[in-house]
Amino acid sequence: MHELALCESIHAIVERAAAGAAVAWVDVRIGSLRQVVPESLVACWEAVSARGALAGSRLRCEVVPAQGVCRTCAAHTTVESVLDLECGGCGGVDLVLRGGTELEVVAIELADDVGGAAAGGYADEACPEAAGAGARRRG
Structure with a gap:
């Protein structure tokens, strides 16, 4: 399961970019030929980000044909x-x-002081959530 190693790399990128700020969502773009299972990536993210600066953050995946x-x-x-x-x-x-072979962190949505999501920087407006996360993007 290479999704775990991918999540560890994504975690390091996001942790550096967030510079200590609380993160609500991380959006990634995955090429369809990359052979990454979005649901597995989301499950691995939950394990990798369970402790530390990114605890509680969620991962959204957009699969690009x-x-x-x-x-x-x-x-x-x-x-x-x-x-x-x-x-x-x-x-x-x-x-x-x-x-179709890309794997990119395209957006990081920071959490505001009250625990809700604050507007983050987005590369685009369409990023379907993997595994039915249920939250909507703000922009």
Whole structure:
């Protein structure tokens, strides 16, 4: 389960960026070809962040589909898996991958003094929560 090692790295990044401030949410973007299970990442985050400066923080994951550009016909195709590298336009297999392998911390939402969420810096407005966290983004 490499999700645990990934969470340890994410934890170190967030801890440095938060500089001692309480964190409510951490948003990550995961490429669909990265072979990371969002629910496992969320479960590992709960274990990794249980103590210390990030205790009580939650992890939200946005899965980004991979895109391929066909070298034969120039069509853009959504790539569902590494086993399915076929152009949706011509059926060719000579694709250049564009995205789908990223793993990025895109936002950290700080907690305010009353325990609610304060506005944080966001890279974008769409970040579905993994495992039904139930909170909504503010921006």
